[in-house]
Amino acid sequence: MIEVKDIYKSFSGNEVLKGISGKFEEGVTNLIIGGSGSGKTTLLKCMVGLHQPDSGSVLYDGRDFTPMTYEQRIEVRKEIGMLFQGSALFDSMTVEDNIMFPLNMFTDQTRKEKIERVNFCLERVNLAGKNNLFPAELSGGMKKRVGIARAISMNPKYLFCDEPNSGLDPKTSIVIDELIQELTEEFKTTTIVVTHDMNSVMGIGDYILFLHEGKKFWEGSNKEIAHTDIKELNDFVFASRFMKAAKDKF
Numbered sequence: 001m002i003e004v005k006d007i008y009k010s011f012s013g014n015e016v017l018k019g020i021s022g023k024f025e026e027g028v029t030n031l032i033i034g035g036s037g038s039g040k041t042t043l044l045k046c047m048v049g050l051h052q053p054d055s056g057s058v059l060y061d062g063r064d065f066t067p068m069t070y071e072q073r074i075e076v077r078k079e080i081g082m083l084f085q086g087s088a089l090f091d092s093m094t095v096e097d098n099i100m101f102p103l104n105m106f107t108d109q110t111r112k113e114k115i116e117r118v119n120f121c122l123e124r125v126n127l128a129g130k131n132n133l134f135p136a137e138l139s140g141g142m143k144k145r146v147g148i149a150r151a152i153s154m155n156p157k158y159l160f161c162d163e164p165n166s167g168l169d170p171k172t173s174i175v176i177d178e179l180i181q182e183l184t185e186e187f188k189t190t191t192i193v194v195t196h197d198m199n200s201v202m203g204i205g206d207y208i209l210f211l212h213e214g215k216k217f218w219e220g221s222n223k224e225i226a227h228t229d230i231k232e233l234n235d236f237v238f239a240s241r242f243m244k245a246a247k248d249k250f
């Protein structure tokens with residue numbers, strides 16, 4: 001479980017996060033949603049240590065991450081898998097080398113062990129045998145799946161996904177969402193997905209934290225979201241005419 005407590009973060013006097021708290025349980029898919037500029041990515045970066053919050057704390061199963069030294073953070077970092085926006089694969093490396101990268105960085109496994117792990121991860125994301133392809137030879141959806149394979153290569157306790165559906169067609173987006181949900185349940189990871197994709201919200205949002213202008217405006221599940229009367233949340237979730245019309249069916 002990851003808990004954030006009263007996180008504040010400003011950039012040059014611009015207060016972006018204004019006291020965010022929330023609990024992200026293991027084995028379920030937790031979403032951070034909100035409009036553009038609401039602070040989702042900033043919160044995620046504060047959680048993984050890419051930004052230092054001005055105040056507040058981030059607890060990884062009770063371990064307070066924010067005051068940790070660089071060396072202590074590395075130990076927690078080894079337990080974190082991260083799927084970056086746009087996949088962030090190394091273009092000059094094969095699929096195999098991309099997935100092996102964290103294993104080379106953080107473990108002293110033999111090459112045979114690393115290849116076995118790469119093959120397991122590739123199989124798990126339905127890309128068995130694609131080891132020697134380069135990112136340029138992959139579709140957007142395949143790149144995401146390689147990104148996921150790399151994110152789970154270290155068998156993480158915590159899995160962060162920043163906009164996993166960006167740039168994907170709706171059908172491929174659902175495949176990626178379902179894969180994230182399956183892996184979360186199978187490996188009991190504490191999974192946090194930053195998204196503004198409404199299909200994801202309705203499909204996999206076990207717990208949803210809605211940010212608006214740097215504040216937590218609402219939290220709940222995808223079953224509850226359709227029945228809230230918070231205007232800011234309704235404006236966000238049911239922004240399109242299609243979603244407005246479909247609201248009563250949820």
Ligand SMILES: Nc1ncnc2c1ncn2[C@@H]1O[C@H](COP(=O)(O)OP(=O)(O)OP(=O)(O)O)[C@@H](O)[C@H]1O
Nearest residue numbers: 011012016034035036037038039040041042043196
């Ligand atoms: N490194 C930074 N320096 C200065 N301002 C920043 C920095 N990072 C984010 N901001 C500002 O913080 C605000 C929130 O940005 P953030 O990227 O967290 O929003 P978001 O909800 O993830 O938006 P989007 O959905 O568009 O990615 C924006 O006003 C942005 O300009």
